[in-house]
Amino acid sequence: MTTDSPSYSPGLEGVPICESALSLVEGEAGRLTYRGYSIEDLTLPEATFEQTVALLFDGELPNESRLSEMKNILRExxxxxxxIVELIRQIAKKTHPMFAMQAGIAMLGPKDNDFEIKVGSIRQRSLSLVAKVATVVGVIAQSLEDRPYEGPRESESHAEMLLRMITGNETHPDGHVHTMDSLLTLQADHSAGNASTFTSRVVTSTKAEPEAVVSSAIGALSGPAHGGANEASLRLFIEIGDPDNAEQEIGKKLDDKFKIPGFGHRVYSVKDPRSKVIQRIADQIIQAGSKNDDYYKIALSVESVATERLGDRGLFPNVDLFSGCVFAAIGIPIDLFTPIFVAGRTLGWVANMEEQWASGNRIYRPTQIYTGEAHRPYSNIAQRD
Ligand SMILES: CC(C)(COP(=O)(O)OP(=O)(O)OC[C@H]1O[C@@H](n2cnc3c(N)ncnc32)[C@H](O)[C@@H]1OP(=O)(O)O)[C@@H](O)C(=O)NCCC(=O)NCCS
Structure with missing residues (x-):
């Protein structure tokens, strides 16, 4: 059959929404690269989140002096x-941290609202948001636990600051700071087609201020089909409780057509490469015999049962199957998993924003296929049945 109308692709599957040189997801190969560098390499022991920030913005890995410059920029x-700190503390007591994040970032916006005339400052505004988003996560964490505000410190890296503000601990076990660096890097970008980055592109295209771009993207990330899956997967493991019950419980849930959080992906038809890196970290930092070790064992059972049932349909673990266990193992409360995802992904959102402006920034205005009534005559209310 031929038709004059364009065909509709639910979920815009397979529809390119922009050109981008930032990150590449290769779904069949199970590969994720930023500017051509693999996420495996970008999470090696010497690698920091600051390095990833420099890479995404500059297009090249930083040398020592550029890295130190980037560390200073984030610090400042x-x-x-x-x-603003006080307002965020109050909001955090009333809503889920993701809503507090959205509100907190929106509050950082300027009093005027015409970004086109200020677009020359886009890099500065972008880096400022990458830096401040992490502080907002820390402020929310402190408020939730009724701890006083203890802001950023001169000596800290980005990951160190986040970990201290969230956990309240002054020192951290070996490997925890690097784990935070790696989680931020793993979540920093995932091609422009993911729902929150697409949102950041759409809002950018209206010439909105960067704070509006990021707070909108946070809303998109909050849903359980996107960023919220890391919380949902750990809650599921807590509900299952005992690794010995995991096989049976997951089998029942799959019989009931339950969507396992942390499983399946629109683009990957093999295991998500981020979940492999997270497992490498899990193997290093989760203590044998701990509660988190139980959850990790449950996650492994979920992987094995769900892969046996769904693997032939190209459904495998995504980043969120194991990430909750690792977040918990470094002391992050469950409600703050997705806010940390925000702290990482803000980098991708603002790098996409910058790329979008550089490419001409034409407003997104796709079309629809109308399925409603044809034109019909209006009748006034007295004449209606
Ligand atoms: C990621 C996700 C949103 C992709 O969605 P999508 O590409 O639109 O795929 P669909 O939701 O249409 O799923 C296609 C089929 O696979 C099944 N499926 C997909 N993910 C599944 C899961 N996690 N558990 C069980 N079945 C799943 C669906 O039920 C559907 O089956 P059907 O054809 O019999 O109806 C989806 O896999 C999902 O909801 N996963 C759980 C949430 C999650 O982990 N999100 C984080 C992504 S990084």
């Missing part, structure tokens, strides 16, 4: 106005 931009 982390500080929040005390009034």
């Amino acid at each position: 931009n982390r500080i929040l106005d005390p009034e």
